[in-house]
Amino acid sequence: MKDEKMIVTPWEVKGEIDYDKLIKDFGLSLIDEKLYKKLGKHVGNNLFLRRKIFFAHRDLEFIFKEFEKGNKFYLYNGRGPSGHTHLGHLITFLFAKQLQDAFDVKYLIQLTDDEKFLFKDDLNLEDVDKFTYENTLDLIALDMNPEKTKIISNLKYAKTMYRQALRVAKKLTFSTAKAVFGFTNDTNVGSIFFTSMQSVPAFIESVKRGKKIPCLIPHAIDQDPHFRVARDVLPKLGYYKPASIQCKFLPGLGKGGKMSASEPDTAIFTIDTPKDIERKVMNAFTGGRDTVEEQRKLGGEPEICPVYQYYYFLFEKNDEELKKRYEKCKRGKVLCGDCKKELAKRIKKFLAEHQKKREKAKEVIDKFLLVD
Ligand code: TRP
Numbered sequence: 207m208k209d210e211k212m213i214v215t216p217w218e219v220k221g222e223i224d225y226d227k228l229i230k231d232f233g234l235s236l237i238d239e240k241l242y243k244k245l246g247k248h249v250g251n252n253l254f255l256r257r258k259i260f261f262a263h264r265d266l267e268f269i270f271k272e273f274e275k276g277n278k279f280y281l282y283n284g285r286g287p288s289g290h291t292h293l294g295h296l297i298t299f300l301f302a303k304q305l306q307d308a309f310d311v312k313y314l315i316q317l318t319d320d321e322k323f324l325f326k327d328d329l330n331l332e333d334v335d336k337f338t339y340e341n342t343l344d345l346i347a348l349d350m351n352p353e354k355t356k357i358i359s360n361l362k363y364a365k366t367m368y369r370q371a372l373r374v375a376k377k378l379t380f381s382t383a384k385a386v387f388g389f390t391n392d393t394n395v396g397s398i399f400f401t402s403m404q405s406v407p408a409f410i411e412s413v414k415r416g417k418k419i420p421c422l423i424p425h426a427i428d429q430d431p432h433f434r435v436a437r438d439v440l441p442k443l444g445y446y447k448p449a450s451i452q453c454k455f456l457p458g459l460g461k462g463g464k465m466s467a468s469e470p471d472t473a474i475f476t477i478d479t480p481k482d483i484e485r486k487v488m489n490a491f492t493g494g495r496d497t498v499e500e501q502r503k504l505g506g507e508p509e510i511c512p513v514y515q516y517y518y519f520l521f522e523k524n525d526e527e528l529k530k531r532y533e534k535c536k537r538g539k540v541l542c543g544d545c546k547k548e549l550a551k552r553i554k555k556f557l558a559e560h561q562k563k564r565e566k567a568k569e570v571i572d573k574f575l576l577v578d
Contacts, residue, residue, distance in 0.1 A: 210462075214428050215388065217325055222462065225261065225427070225454060232430045234262040234452060241266055249308040253523060254301045254453065262427065264437070265449035272420045273309070279420035279449070281306055282407045284316030284358075287337035288326050291344040292473040293520065293553075294456035294465065299348055301453070302424045306354065313355045314407045315345055320360040321403070324396040335361075339571075344476050346567035346574055347560050357574045360403050365578040370410060371402040377439045378402060386431050404429075405436035408448040423450040456519045457512045459490035476564065480554045487513070487550040493535070494542035505538040513542070513549055521552045 212221035214228060229236060237245075237260070245255055245266075254260050269279050281302050285295060299315070306313045319334040338359050345357060360367050383389055383398050411419045423433060430452065437447040458465020458472035465472045471486050478486070493511030495501040508514040514535065522528040534540040 216429050216431055219428050219455065223455065228427055229262050232427070232434070234264060234427075234430065237261055237263050237266070237451070244270060249304060252301075252304060254297070254304070256525075257518060259297065259519060260301060260424065260451050260453045262452040263450060264433070265447060266422075266451060268446075269420055269422050269449045277420060278309070278311055279422045280312040280314065280411050282314045282316070282421050282423050282448070283425050284318060284404070284407070285341055285345075286318045286322045286325075287334055287341045288322040288329060289337060290475040290477055291341050292465075292475045293516075294458075294473070296344070296348065296476075297453055297456060297519065298424050298426060299345055303348055303350065305422070305424065306351075311354070312411065313350075314358060314410070315355070316358045316360065316404070316407045317341060318360055318400075318404060320396075321400050324394060324400060331361075338362075340477075342571055342575065343564045343567040344560075346570065347476075347563035349563070350574065352570060352573035355574060356576050358407060358576050363576045363578055366410070366576075367403060367406050370406045370413060371399075373443055374402040374405050374436075374439050375399055377442050378435065382435065382438075386435055401432050401435050404432045405439065405448075408433070408436050409440055409443070409445040412445050418444070418446050420446050421448045423448055425450060425452060426455060427452040428455075457515050459486055459512050461491040462510070463491075463512045463515065474553060474557075476557060476560055478557065480558075483553050483557065484550050487546050487553065488543075490546060492542040492546070498541060501541060502538040506535040506540075506542065508532050508535045511535075513546055516549055516553075521549060521556070 210221040212224055212227070213219065214223065228234070237258075241263070242255055246252070249255065273279060283298050283302055285291070302313055305311075317338050319338045322329055322337070323331055323334050338361075342357055358367070378401070380398065383401065387401070389398055408421045408423065411421065425433075430450070433448055433450050440447055457463025459474070460469060460472040471489060474483060474486055490513050492513050493507030493509065495504055495506065514532070517528060517531060522531065531540070531545070535545070
């Protein structure tokens with residue numbers, strides 16, 4: 207795994223992720239203690255912040271400065287509906303919801319059905335329509351408030367989106383798109399245009415309200431190239447540069463934290479049955495030793511263990527308990543089988559709840575979707 211080259215683009219994430227390098231390559235800023243404190247003043251003792259799962263940003267100071275002047279920002283992020291939602295996908299939405307509650311602001315979520323159709327050879331438009339619907343249910347199931355939260359499908363809101371995307375596209379050259387995204391002569395022309403669509407929700411509120419409104423985008427770090435482009439173009443159209451806050455990836459359950467679409471057992475999907483969850487967790491790669499004796503003698507390696515990461519990101523909210531779990535593992539006092547069983551139990555409980563809310567979401571979907 208170590209030898210596998212790191213690749214992080216909006217469409218491909220591979221290899222061992224070196225977050226320090228990404229910060230440098232992308233030109234992001236680390237969230238320093240002062241900013242964590244400032245966030246904490248509003249958001250309280252937030253798990254994603256205190257565990258530094260959200261760790262980098264662009265222009266957060268600007269967001270605070272405007273907020274303190276009474277110029278409230280709005281939140282924006284999204285998802286590409288190329289399949290069912292898995293646990294890793296939930297993180298940016300959970301966090302955005304927490305920010306929304308803390309600051310009492312509007313929140314836009316974009317489902318880039320157009321993108322997934324263009325970038326995935328094996329997906330047709332009917333497939334993406336289906337996943338757009340399924341993913342929308344997952345978003346609403348996170349207790350979203352329809353008064354303040356709106357969901358955009360690029361295809362269903364095409365009239366509004368296309369008009370604004372054109373304004374962006376006119377200011378974006380092919381050479382910039384090539385340099386930022388690595389497009390080649392074989393890239394289809396829709397893909398080259400696409401980033402214009404992803405930038406629209408970053409200024410659409412300013413268009414609608416007829417004045418400049420700051421926008422904050424909580425997203426996984428791979429999406430940053432889109433917003434680099436948006437930050438370049440939007441001021442040319444008379445809008446603020448979007449600010450952003452970036453998170454790390456929840457690893458998959460495969461060796462080295464690998465998650466792969468071709469191996470569906472390396473990710474846990476929100477629609478998985480208790481049996482699926484049990485099987486996937488019990489088969490996960492761990493930082494454990496080959497035999498029980500070795501485990502007891504040498505201890506495990508939580509640093510490289512995806513099971514531990516699932517506790518860290520989502521399933522152990524208590525810091526003391528998390529630390530205990532880490533140390534017990536290190537000292538060989540807990541066996542991987544037991545650690546996995548407990549995790550499977552917690553995931554099953556979480557998803558049973560989520561699936562109930564998902565069913566209920568079907569009745570209110572129209573309150574969330576922007577359609578034109
Ligand atoms: N392109 C993203 C994906 O494939 C989806 C997306 C659209 C998004 N708008 C966004 C992600 C804003 C983060 C922030 O998942």
